[in-house]
Every structure is written in structure tokens, then in C-alpha cells.
Amino acid sequence: MARCAAGAGCTDVGLWVSKQLRDIGDTIHLHGVPELQSITRHAHALEIGAAVSLQAAFEAIVPIWPQWQELARRFASRPVKNAGTLGGNVANGSPIGDSMPALIAMGTRLRLRLGDEERDIALEDFYLAYQRTALRAGEFVRALHIPLPTPGELFRTYKLAKRFEQDISAVCAAFYLQTDSQGLISTARIAFGGMAAIPKRAVQCETALLGRRWDRTAAEAAVLALPADFQPLSDARASAGYRQTAAGNLLLRFWAETAADAPAAGLPRGLAEIGPIQVSAQAAGGAQP
Amino acid sequence: MSTTRPIQFYFRNKLWQVDDAPVTRTVLQFLREDVRATGSKEGCGEGDCGACTVVLGELQGDGLRLHTVNACIQFLPALDGKALFTVEDVALRAGALHPVQQAMVDCGASQCGFCTPGFVMSLWAQYENQQDGQPDREQVAEAISGNLCRCTGYRPIFAAASAAYSLPPAHFDRQPVLAALRQLATLPSLNYAAQGTASCVPRTLSELGEALRQWPAARLVQDARMSGCG
Numbered sequence: 001m002a003r004c005a006a007g008a009g010c011t012d013v014g015l016w017v018s019k020q021l022r023d024i025g026d027t028i029h030l031h032g033v034p035e036l037q038s039i040t041r042h043a044h045a046l047e048i049g050a051a052v053s054l055q056a057a058f059e060a061i062v063p064i065w066p067q068w069q070e071l072a073r074r075f076a077s078r079p080v081k082n083a084g085t086l087g088g089n090v091a092n093g094s095p096i097g098d099s100m101p102a103l104i105a106m107g108t109r110l111r112l113r114l115g116d117e118e119r120d121i122a123l124e125d126f127y128l129a130y131q132r133t134a135l136r137a138g139e140f141v142r143a144l145h146i147p148l149p150t151p152g153e154l155f156r157t158y159k160l161a162k163r164f165e166q167d168i169s170a171v172c173a174a175f176y177l178q179t180d181s182q183g184l185i186s187t188a189r190i191a192f193g194g195m196a197a198i199p200k201r202a203v204q205c206e207t208a209l210l211g212r213r214w215d216r217t218a219a220e221a222a223v224l225a226l227p228a229d230f231q232p233l234s235d236a237r238a239s240a241g242y243r244q245t246a247a248g249n250l251l252l253r254f255w256a257e258t259a260a261d262a263p264a265a266g267l268p269r270g271l272a273e274i275g276p277i278q279v280s281a282q283a284a285g286g287a288q289p
Numbered sequence: 290m291s292t293t294r295p296i297q298f299y300f301r302n303k304l305w306q307v308d309d310a311p312v313t314r315t316v317l318q319f320l321r322e323d324v325r326a327t328g329s330k331e332g333c334g335e336g337d338c339g340a341c342t343v344v345l346g347e348l349q350g351d352g353l354r355l356h357t358v359n360a361c362i363q364f365l366p367a368l369d370g371k372a373l374f375t376v377e378d379v380a381l382r383a384g385a386l387h388p389v390q391q392a393m394v395d396c397g398a399s400q401c402g403f404c405t406p407g408f409v410m411s412l413w414a415q416y417e418n419q420q421d422g423q424p425d426r427e428q429v430a431e432a433i434s435g436n437l438c439r440c441t442g443y444r445p446i447f448a449a450a451s452a453a454y455s456l457p458p459a460h461f462d463r464q465p466v467l468a469a470l471r472q473l474a475t476l477p478s479l480n481y482a483a484q485g486t487a488s489c490v491p492r493t494l495s496e497l498g499e500a501l502r503q504w505p506a507a508r509l510v511q512d513a514r515m516s517g518c519g
Binding site: 015018019025026027030031033034035036050051055073076077078079080082083087088091092115116137138140165166 | 498
């Protein structure tokens with residue numbers, strides 16, 4: 001494969017030209033294909049075509065999942081949301097792409113197309129290594145399928161960045177829990193951006209939650225498991241220690257907003273006054289910047 | 290794919306054809322260097338500061354949908370079949386200002402002025418898209434989320450965003466734009482080549498599959514079209 005045909009939003013590709021002065025060769029623009037522009041609500045999933053703008057995608061997502069509202073607002077500026085696509089964000093596969101943690105936690109599947117053949121792949125299996133995806137030569141992302149909410153599920157996504165909008169995340173997190181009839185956690189999908197070379201699930205963290213009641217003890221056990229999942233980098237946006245600490249704190253924030261024993265459970269988001277949460281140095285990976 | 294044809298779009302009351310620009314020539318380079326329409330500024334060159342904000346128009350059903358984009362990171366083929374509006378286009382009469390511009394002046398919302406054309410375009414798109422009442426503060430904040438001002442400050446700009454609605458309404462005539470866009474919609478899909486580079490804008494999945502077979506090394510530009518959605 002020469003210059004790969006992996007899809008990328010023009011809001012990224014534009015910079016390869018304007019800033020890196022890269023010769024990107026021939027281009028194929030996706031904005032003309034109606035099949036890639038549709039948003040369809042199926043019985044069990046919301047289908048978003050790969051060339052749907054971020055703005056239009058968020059306008060479809062937020063009414064179904066209000067938990068996306070802040071992320072949608074802070075994802076990027078309006079002109080970038082008008083020009084960029086959810087499909088491009090996903091296909092470009094940046095380790096700090098803001099949509100992927102939430103989409104992975106929600107169990108999103110991608111429909112890929114090569115010639116006349118299509119296949120489905122779970123988004124979490126799409127990322128192989130730093131900016132390498134499962135796309136084969138000539139294959140492209142046709143659509144995303146996001147499973148619709150089911151009763152009893154708990155879901156939140158958080159973006160940590162220095163500016164309100166238009167900033168690249170230091171850490172982006174998403175949490176999804178489902179409990180069984182006894183109130184024990186039966187499904188846990190937790191995904192982070194900014195913590196590894198790819199958007200990635202926190203498998204050890206999830207394992208620490210399975211079969212337990214969703215309470216402070218479970219949340220703290222999950223925080224303690226996080227360093228086994230990630231060894232984040234230090235860069236211009238945040239130190240490794242900050243990232244590790246923040247990731248654990250976001251998990252506690254998720255607990256604070258959703259668990260029955262939490263001080264802020266049931267309060268509208270943003271109104272909760274829960275006070276500072278103490279995290280042990282051990283839970284924070286022992287590293288303090 | 291169809292035979293090669295120029296990139297075609299609506300701009301300044303007429304249809305334009307571009308047949309000699311490389312496929313990664315940006316809309317801002319086209320405006321400032323080719324057309325000498327220098328109202329749109331280059332600040333950051335990476336879609337962050339918004340000094341280059343322009344508005345694109347597309348057909349949406351029978352109507353026209355307008356949305357802001359950063360001209361510095363949009364390539365010319367992305368204009369194909371669309372209408373392009375810049376800060377030079379918003380005043381309805383020569384010598385007069387659009388209400389959005391007049392409000393910026395009245396509220397002292399422009400100081401060094403470099404960011405001003407971008408703010409005007411963001412507010413103009415909102416003014417045109419939302420004609421059934423004044424936007425609230427949060428809607429204004431969202432509309433100008435892609436515009437940075439580093440000397441005036443945002444308070445007078447927010448004031449201008451409100452004050453524009455107190456001035457006599459001024460909306461442009463959409464019919465000539467709609468007629469031009471309908472005419473552009475009858476063109477075959479874009480297959481463009483110039484200066485050793487090529488670009489295409491397929492209209493069907495099978496055309497896209499064919500393009501990927503023909504050009505296995507091509508870069509897929511996953512740009513959006515606002516209006517086909519829903």
C-alpha cells in the first residue's frame with residue numbers, strides 16, 4: 001500500500017497541506033455520495049453515514065443521548081463541526097480523537113466497504129496500532145452503527161482540555177455500565193482517549209467492576225486497576241502523571257453522577273456540588289507531576 | 290468515472306470554473322491570491338482562529354442551507370456544486386453595511402479588525418439561517434465558537450450579535466443562488482485533473498468504489514455535506 005486510502009476528515013487533512021506542506025497526492029472527496037450522508041434510526045441502532053458532518057451527527061445523537069451534549073459542544077468550533085465528519089474522526093484514528101471513547105463505550109460497530117463487499121467490525125477492534133486501522137487497501141468506512149439505549153444502562157463521556165472548545169483533549173473518557181436483575185454489574189465498557197497510542201478500552205478496570213454492585217468501593221477498585229491498563233505519555237498537553245490521575249478522577253466523577261450511593265446521583269449535570277474527591281497516590285499510579 | 294471537467298461553483302452572482310489549480314489549493318488561496326478577494330484573512334492557517342471564515346451554501350430540499358467553514362483548510366474540489374460567500378458579499382448595497390456589520394461598528398466590536406470578517410461571516414450565517422427570532426446567548430456563543438478575538442474582547446461582539454436584530458432586516462435574494470445550485474446539480478460527478486494532481490467527487494457508492502480501484506493511492510477526503518442529512 002503506497003499512500004494509504006484511510007479516510008480522514010478534511011479538518012485534519014487540510015493541516016497536512018497547510019502546516020506540514022505535505023504532498024498528499026490525488027484526492028477523492030466523499031461529500032457527493034448520498035448513501036454516505038444519511039442518518040437512519042433503526043430498531044436497535046442509530047446509523048450515521050461516514051460523510052455526515054459532525055454538526056449533523058451531534059444534532060441526531062444529543063436528543064437520544066443527552067450525555068453527549070457537553071462533548072458535542074466542546075468537540076470543536078462550529079466551522080470545524082460543519083466541515084469535519086464523524087466518519088473521518090473515527091477513520092483517521094487519532095489517539096486523541098474525541099468521539100471514539102464514547103462510541104467504543106456505547107458498543108459502536110463500523111460498516112466497512114471494499115468494492116461491492118461490506119463487513120462489520122466493532123470500533124474497538126478497528127484500531128491496531130498508532131494511526132493504523134483494520135482498513136484494507138481500497139476499503140473505506142461506510143457508516144457507524146450506535147446501539148440505542150437500553151433500560152438501566154449508565155453512560156457518561158467527559159473531555160478534559162484547557163480551552164472550552166477547539167482544543168485537543170488531554171484525556172477523553174467514556175463509561176458504560178449495565179446491571180443485571182440483582183443490581184450487579186453485568187457489562188462494563190470503559191474507554192479512554194489520550195491514554196495510549198490508540199483509543200482503547202480499559203480491560204483491567206472493567207474486570208474490576210464485573211459482578212459487583214455499582215458503589216464507591218467498586219469505583220475505587222476500578223480506579224486502582226487503571227494503571228494496569230494504561231501507561232500514558234507526557235507531552236505538551238499533559239504529563240503522564242496528570243493523565244493517570246485525571247483518568248481515575250473521571251471514573252470517580254462517573255460514580256458521583258450515577259451511583260445510588262453517590263452524593264450527586266440524580267442531580268442535573270453541572271449542578272452537583274460534590275466537593276473535592278481524594279484519590280490515593282496508589283490509585284493515581286503513584287506519579288505526581 | 291465521467292470525463293474530466295473543471296471545478297464549478299457559485300460565487301459573486303455567477304458560476305465559476307477552475308481548471309488549472311492543484312487539487313489541494315485551498316479556498317483561501319483561491320480567494321486571496323487568485324481572485325484578490327482579500328476580505329477573508331489568514332491567521333493561523335489551521336482552522337483555529339476563524340479569520341478566514343467563509344460561508345458555503347448548499348441545496349437542502351427546495352431551500353438553501355448555509356454553514357460556516359474555515360477557508361484555510363478547505364480544498365477547492367470541496368466547493369464543487371456549492372455556493373461560496375465571503376465578507377465582501379454580505380452588504381446588500383454598495384456603500385451600505387449589512388445589519389451584522391453595522392452592529393459590529395455601533396457596538397465597538399472591532400478594534401484591530403483582523404478577526405472581524407470571520408466574526409461577521411459566523412454571525413451572518415446565523416442571521417440568515419435563523420430568521421424566526423433572535424438567537425440566545427448560548428446560540429451566539431456556539432455560532433462564534435470558531436472565531437478568536439485577541440484585542441476587542443467578546444463582550445461587544447456579543448452585544449453586536451444582539452443589536453443586529455434591532456436594525457431593519459436585510460436578507461439576500463436566494464432565488465438566483467438556488468437556480469445556480471440546481472443548474473450545478475445537473476453536472477456529471479466531478480473528475481478533475483490539473484498540474485499533475487487529480488481529484489474526484491463521486492456521486493454513488495459504485496463510483497466511489499471504482500475511483501478507489503483506479504486510484505489505490507488516493508487520499509480519501511472525508512468532508513461533509515450539511516444538507517443531505519436527516
